[in-house]
Amino acid sequence: MADKLGPPLKTPLFDTITVIGLGLIGASIIRVARQQNLARRVIGADADPAVRVRAREIMLGDQIADDLEAAVRHADLVMLCIPVGAMGPVGAEIGPILKPGAIISDVGSVKASVIAAVAPHMPAHVHLIPGHPVAGTEYSGPDAGFASLFVNRWSILTPPEGTDDAAIARLTQFWTEAGANVEVMSASHHDIVLAITSHVPHLIAYNIVRTAADLEAVTQSEVMKFSAGGFRDFTRIASSDPTMWRDIFLNNREAVLEVLGRFNEDLSALQRMVRVGDGDGLFDLFARTRAIRRGIIAQGQETAAPDFGRRAAEAKV
Amino acid sequence: MADKLGPPLKTPLFDTITVIGLGLIGASIIRVARQQNLARRVIGADADPAVRVRAREIMLGDQIADDLEAAVRHADLVMLCIPVGAMGPVGAEIGPILKPGAIISDVGSVKASVIAAVAPHMPAHVHLIPGHPVAGTEYSGPDAGFASLFVNRWSILTPPEGTDDAAIARLTQFWTEAGANVEVMSASHHDIVLAITSHVPHLIAYNIVRTAADLEAVTQSEVMKFSAGGFRDFTRIASSDPTMWRDIFLNNREAVLEVLGRFNEDLSALQRMVRVGDGDGLFDLFARTRAIRRGIIAQGQETAAPDFGRRAAEAKV
Known part of the structure; x- marks a missing residue:
């Protein structure tokens, strides 16, 4: 048959x-x-x-x-x-x-x-x-x-x-x-690529959420209420599985510390621009970073919808 | 009539x-x-x-x-x-x-x-x-x-x-x-609340996008391809209007530097945990930050849809 x-x-x-x-x-x-x-x-x-x-x-x-x-x-x-x-x-x-x-x-x-x-x-x-x-x-x-x-x-x-x-x-x-x-x-190249595209971003996200939680001058209720100003974006990846992320940092230590070192250097320079009021430097940096997102959207790795399309999601849930 | x-x-x-x-x-x-x-x-x-x-x-x-x-x-x-x-x-x-x-x-x-x-x-x-x-x-x-x-x-x-x-x-x-x-x-309280819920998150997002762009070991194409690991989330707020953000940092310098100082202290502690391999410390921190996101969702300030509901948005665009 x-x-x-x-x-x-x-x-x-x-x-x-x-x-x-x-x-x-x-x-x-x-x-x-x-x-x-x-x-x-x-x-x-x-x-x-x-x-x-x-x-x-x-x-x-x-x-x-x-x-x-x-x-x-x-x-x-x-x-x-x-x-x-x-x-x-x-x-x-x-x-x-x-x-x-x-x-x-x-x-x-x-x-x-x-x-x-x-x-x-x-x-x-x-x-x-x-x-x-x-x-x-x-x-x-x-x-x-x-x-x-x-x-x-x-x-x-x-x-x-x-x-x-x-x-x-x-x-x-x-x-x-x-x-x-x-x-x-190669495995070693993978580990440095992921350190910058995933591991350090997660570390920073976990860190800012902790900083916000510990700040005496601002209540947790205020942090939550006014989180639409940008903070809430960080809380998404800072709510990933703790065991998985603990193991990632224990096992990709070298690449994470290398990329984190660069991040810290860059942040010190940016902090200095804020301190001395270097408006041109701030503007140039802020204008530059837009291009990367456009590239990510063009490569189909991200939605072009404003706010990640949250409004569409809210309408559904 | x-x-x-x-x-x-x-x-x-x-x-x-x-x-x-x-x-x-x-x-x-x-x-x-x-x-x-x-x-x-x-x-x-x-x-x-x-x-x-x-x-x-x-x-x-x-x-x-x-x-x-x-x-x-x-x-x-x-x-x-x-x-x-x-x-x-x-x-x-x-x-x-x-x-x-x-x-x-x-x-x-x-x-x-x-x-x-x-x-x-x-x-x-x-x-x-x-x-x-x-x-x-x-x-x-x-x-x-x-x-x-x-x-x-x-x-x-x-x-x-x-x-x-x-x-x-x-x-x-x-x-x-x-x-x-x-x-x-009060205006002064507003300025510290927004420093943590908006201004410093933007500064950090701009900074990580810049660090990624400047890293010699990883190409920009790789950063874009593999951005779904977390990085792409940061590029959204790092593509906001440069003039607006320059003026914010020039005009809320004191509160931004105060909160950034806390962030840096916390990040140093976290960096040390990675360096010494403090798995328990990492786990405790990563478990703690989940609660904040749940609060933000409960307060109606965020969608509960996975990935901000990006898939729904992609289907639309």
């Missing part, structure tokens, strides 16, 4: 994908893998029993494993979607169980330290290709995931030298079919 | 409102004044002939004056919607022309310096009530204005001691009918 139905429209890229860690990113990967038919079977695993219960309730993927061994034994692609600090221990646990030819990847926001922590535990018969989809929201947990999270975002792969090209191509296809663009770079 | 139509539904709050400066805020005030029938007549004025041409094209208010004297001669409410540095000169020009009983207000983001610059030019027969609607977008110019900009935002009034209560009540009603909440405070 099969011939009367015609051939299957698509041969899934993988037979079995296992996603370890069912937070925002892991849940989104499962959602898009099912939606785009990227695997015949998508298995989820999480160390937290409450998360596993919730994942089953919201029918995340095909099966939720209680046992890490069962979860990865048949996997052709294992995606580690856990905090950077947990990568080493989980790598050690799954290394001996992995199937020959399996691809092991991750979504950690730091790459050099993940490679250092995971690579020693990998058997020679698997392909370790660390990765990082630069996408997310300020929400955490399995309910926060959604299939379109990666559309038009960039996913960075940092394969160690000598990695099998066919495996890289297959993982690239996975991300492409998930809607993302893929860029390959 | 009038009796067959019934009485007018509303007596406008003012006969004539004159808005000087047709940027984002001035244009929005004109739009809401017409929409809510807050005046029988709304007159616009702007020093830039090109802006006046554009304002006529988009039919901003009832009349656009080429002449400041004609614009304010009959005004019952004059709103100065110009950069903070221009308040003094414009105040000097219009002071002698103002009608007895007129209310003079403004929308400047700094209040003590505006009072110092404008008050000496005001005749005794007018009411000077400086104000600041804490609302805006990153766009500038007459086309950027829209009537709902002030809905559910806070408008701060900083009347000098001895200001006529009836005039304050009337201006309060103006903002209330425009959709805003009103809070009265």
Whole structure:
């Protein structure tokens, strides 16, 4: 009878994908893998029993494993979607169980330290290709995931030298079919790029929110009321997952301190302009930074709607 | 025949409102004044002939004056919607022309310096009530204005001691009918509140965008591509009007430097936590800042939609 139905429209890229860690990113990967038919079977695993219960309730993927061994034994692609600090221990646990030819990847926001922590535990018969989809929201947990999270975002792969090209191509296809663009770079370059585009911005955002909370002259109620003046923008990224961000700063220390040093130098110069009343210097700087946003919008990485389109969002919620 | 139509539904709050400066805020005030029938007549004025041409094209208010004297001669409410540095000169020009009983207000983001610059030019027969609607977008110019900009935002009034209560009540009603909440405070308190909720956040945003642009190790193309990691949020407020922001920093120097000093102290402590690898300290701080955002959302000053609801906005544009 099969011939009367015609051939299957698509041969899934993988037979079995296992996603370890069912937070925002892991849940989104499962959602898009099912939606785009990227695997015949998508298995989820999480160390937290409450998360596993919730994942089953919201029918995340095909099966939720209680046992890490069962979860990865048949996997052709294992995606580690856990905090950077947990990568080493989980790598050690799954290394001996992995199937020959399996691809092991991750979504950690730091790459050099993940490679250092995971690579020693990998058997020679698997392909370790660390990765990082630069996408997310300020929400955490399995309910926060959604299939379109990666559309038009960039996913960075940092394969160690000598990695099998066919495996890289297959993982690239996975991300492409998930809607993302893929860029390959070294782990160390990734870590400095992310220090400026993500890690230091988060550190600064956490810091200004703390400064505001601790200021005696201004009440917390006032900070909240008048936050539309700019402050509220910072609170979004300062409400991201604390465990994840703790691990990022512990594991990308060198690049973060390097970029933070530059930021501090620049801020001292700017502070001096304010102190001495250098209006021309301030104007020139403020005029210059507009161009960067226009570039980001032109590259499709940002909305051109005023205020991030908040009004449209408010109308919906 | 009038009796067959019934009485007018509303007596406008003012006969004539004159808005000087047709940027984002001035244009929005004109739009809401017409929409809510807050005046029988709304007159616009702007020093830039090109802006006046554009304002006529988009039919901003009832009349656009080429002449400041004609614009304010009959005004019952004059709103100065110009950069903070221009308040003094414009105040000097219009002071002698103002009608007895007129209310003079403004929308400047700094209040003590505006009072110092404008008050000496005001005749005794007018009411000077400086104000600041804490609302805006990153766009500038007459086309950027829209009537709902002030809905559910806070408008701060900083009347000098001895200001006529009836005039304050009337201006309060103006903002209330425009959709805003009103809070009265001293000019000096306003200036420190805005330093933390708006001015220093903008300074930091401008600074990180500059640091990113100048980093040799990372290309501008990379900064743009991977900006979804957090950086792009900062570029929004760093694309605000340069003249406006130059004047804010020149005129709120003391409060900005005070708050910036706190920010720097806090950032040094945080930098040290990263350097020494104080994971518990980082976690505690990152967990603490989440509560502030929840408060801002609960107070209706922010959307709860993930990513500011950017996806909804992208779908629209």
